[in-house]
Amino acid sequence: MHRLELTDLNKTFRNKTAVRDISVSLEHGVYGLLGENGAGKTTLMRMLCGILEPTSGTILCDGIPIRQLGGDYRMLLGYLPQDFGYYKEFTALRFLHYMAALKALPEEYAHSRIEELLELVDLTAERKHRLKTFSGGMIRRIGIAQALLNDPEILMLDEPTSGLDPGERVRFRNIISSLGKNRLVLLSTHIVSDVEYIADRILLMKDGSLLHAGDESLLLSKAAGCVWKCLVPEAQVELLERQRLIGNLRHHGPEVELRIISAEKPWPEAEPAEVTLEDAYLYCIKYTGRRR
Amino acid sequence: MNRHKNPNRKRTADKKGFRLTQSIQYSDHALKSMFTAADALLPIDETRRAGTCRLLQHEFRSRTVRPLQDNRLLFVSLLRYTDRHLPCLHLLGCIAMLLMLLTMSLYFPTPQDAGVMVFASMTLPCFLVFFSVFEFRQICFAGMGELSKTCFFHIRQLAALSMIFSGILNLIAVSAAIILVGRQWKIRLLHLGLYVLVPFLFMQCVCFGCMLLEKIRRHTWLCAAFLLPAAVFCLAAFQRPALYTESALFFWAAALFAGIVIFAGEMKLLFAKLDKGEILCTDWN
Numbered sequence: 001m002h003r004l005e006l007t008d009l010n011k012t013f014r015n016k017t018a019v020r021d022i023s024v025s026l027e028h029g030v031y032g033l034l035g036e037n038g039a040g041k042t043t044l045m046r047m048l049c050g051i052l053e054p055t056s057g058t059i060l061c062d063g064i065p066i067r068q069l070g071g072d073y074r075m076l077l078g079y080l081p082q083d084f085g086y087y088k089e090f091t092a093l094r095f096l097h098y099m100a101a102l103k104a105l106p107e108e109y110a111h112s113r114i115e116e117l118l119e120l121v122d123l124t125a126e127r128k129h130r131l132k133t134f135s136g137g138m139i140r141r142i143g144i145a146q147a148l149l150n151d152p153e154i155l156m157l158d159e160p161t162s163g164l165d166p167g168e169r170v171r172f173r174n175i176i177s178s179l180g181k182n183r184l185v186l187l188s189t190h191i192v193s194d195v196e197y198i199a200d201r202i203l204l205m206k207d208g209s210l211l212h213a214g215d216e217s218l219l220l221s222k223a224a225g226c227v228w229k230c231l232v233p234e235a236q237v238e239l240l241e242r243q244r245l246i247g248n249l250r251h252h253g254p255e256v257e258l259r260i261i262s263a264e265k266p267w268p269e270a271e272p273a274e275v276t277l278e279d280a281y282l283y284c285i286k287y288t289g290r291r292r
Numbered sequence: 293m294n295r296h297k298n299p300n301r302k303r304t305a306d307k308k309g310f311r312l313t314q315s316i317q318y319s320d321h322a323l324k325s326m327f328t329a330a331d332a333l334l335p336i337d338e339t340r341r342a343g344t345c346r347l348l349q350h351e352f353r354s355r356t357v358r359p360l361q362d363n364r365l366l367f368v369s370l371l372r373y374t375d376r377h378l379p380c381l382h383l384l385g386c387i388a389m390l391l392m393l394l395t396m397s398l399y400f401p402t403p404q405d406a407g408v409m410v411f412a413s414m415t416l417p418c419f420l421v422f423f424s425v426f427e428f429r430q431i432c433f434a435g436m437g438e439l440s441k442t443c444f445f446h447i448r449q450l451a452a453l454s455m456i457f458s459g460i461l462n463l464i465a466v467s468a469a470i471i472l473v474g475r476q477w478k479i480r481l482l483h484l485g486l487y488v489l490v491p492f493l494f495m496q497c498v499c500f501g502c503m504l505l506e507k508i509r510r511h512t513w514l515c516a517a518f519l520l521p522a523a524v525f526c527l528a529a530f531q532r533p534a535l536y537t538e539s540a541l542f543f544w545a546a547a548l549f550a551g552i553v554i555f556a557g558e559m560k561l562l563f564a565k566l567d568k569g570e571i572l573c574t575d576w577n
Contacts, residue, residue: 046569
């Protein structure tokens with residue numbers, strides 16, 4: 001098992017700071033990386049994978065800078081980018097063989113591993129189909145397969161479940177969850193429920209900074225007492241939407257059931273509700289951290 | 293994981309019955325600064341430090357037992373599965389260029405046609421540069437770059453491999469063109485070599501210069517729009533008869549040297565940018 005240590009990590013592109021002052025240690029287990037679009041999740045992942053060079057700060061793997069480890073570090077790594085390029089004329093089988101060659105896997109090992117992974121991602125029947133004929137979900141699945149080719153001890157997945165249907169999502173959640181037992185999995189997603197089900201620890205990013213790093217209960221405790229449920233007349237909804245952060249809205253005849261995240265009681269008849277991860281996420285994003 | 297937790301420590305009752313209650317609160321940052329300040333006073337033996345780093349790396353390697361292919365087999369399997377469309381097109385391009393020169397030699401066989409043939413042998417190899425650029429572009433900027441930078445066989449190595457392959461192919465084709473034209477029209481090979489290599493290198497510099505510019509790199513058509521005027525300029529510039537006298541040879545040699553220096557500089561910049569990684573993934577969030 002390996003340990004990644006990030007110290008004062010910064011990344012600036014021209015005049016935009018994508019990641020600022022991130023210091024955190026990652027060990028084995030599944031880490032859910034949450035944040036809005038543009039929060040810096042992908043940049044952070046790319047730096048952890050060695051794709052991008054940090055503007056300042058260090059990333060150590062077991063105490064050694066990852067740049068210094070070079071190929072040794074990349075041997076440990078499995079990465080699924082948010083949008084990955086592929087040669088459209090390649091069949092699924094050839095693409096995986098090509099990736100296995102890039103990962104320096106021996107031919108025999110690659111053969112058996114590819115068959116195993118095609119089975120895992122349910123693409124055995126399409127193994128000889130060209131990638132250009134694949135749907136978005138199928139491409140995602142082939143992407144997950146290539147990330148797992150070298151049985152990585154550090155697995156970085158950028159939006160792995162986007163584009164997958166609910167059944168596939170559940171299946172992948174279980175796969176990722178089981179992978180996290182004895183390796184480090186960093187999973188970036190917009191889907192809070194994915195993180196809720198499988199992540200041991202949650203990293204919450206906003207405007208390039210890390211707002212929270214810890215387990216779910218700690219994040220939930222931040223929003224404790226700030227989640228309310230109430231039934232309001234439809235005419236009042238717009239006003240409340242302007243004043244408060246609405247987590248959910250559901251119509252019940254002439255009235256609307258609202259789930260409101262607010263430090264104060266937002267409506268006279270509002271009742272406190274149990275905090276979910278989604279509420280805590282919204283609370284932290286709205287009320288904590290910095291704005292650029 | 294909770295890095296924000298502040299340690300509260302209470303000391304109570306020493307042996308003399310003197311009660312001391314002290315609450316010390318340090319933030320992580322303050323503690324870190326204190327450790328850094330204390331560490332700064334320690335003398336560091338650079339030799340021992342390097343030795344420890346080597347030991348750590350050895351330890352790291354011994355723990356990462358992974359099936360790894362040897363270099364020869366790795367190269368073979370890479371060649372087996374890599375995309376061969378563009379290299380094959382490149383090869384066809386080289387053959388087509390030589391065939392064109394051969395066909396022209398049938399239509400312009402007399403010594404008076406030497407000028408036409410020299411100009412043709414200067415122009416046609418320039419088109420081979422496009423294949424080199426497209427091969428490089430496909431490896432680095434067609435979306436696979438980001439993924440292959442996380443693999444054992446690195447993007448830098450892939451790009452270098454592509455450059456070496458297309459370079460060898462181009463050199464063979466250009467050398468064949470020089471020998472073919474030089475022999476038939478009795479032109480000194482050294483002179484003809486300079487005449488052919490200078491515009492070839494000029495186009496190579498323009499093409500790889502385009503690869504350094506973000507906007508042009510991303511759009512094939514913008515790239516072509518830049519290259520076409522460069523090619524026309526090149527053709528127009530080399531049509532002056534004064535350039536082909538003995539005394540102008542120094543100019544050709546100087547131009548070739550400058551071209552080599554510029555090209556090497558561009559390559560260094562491009563590979564440095566590949567290492568930095570930003571050109572492999574332009575969306576920054």
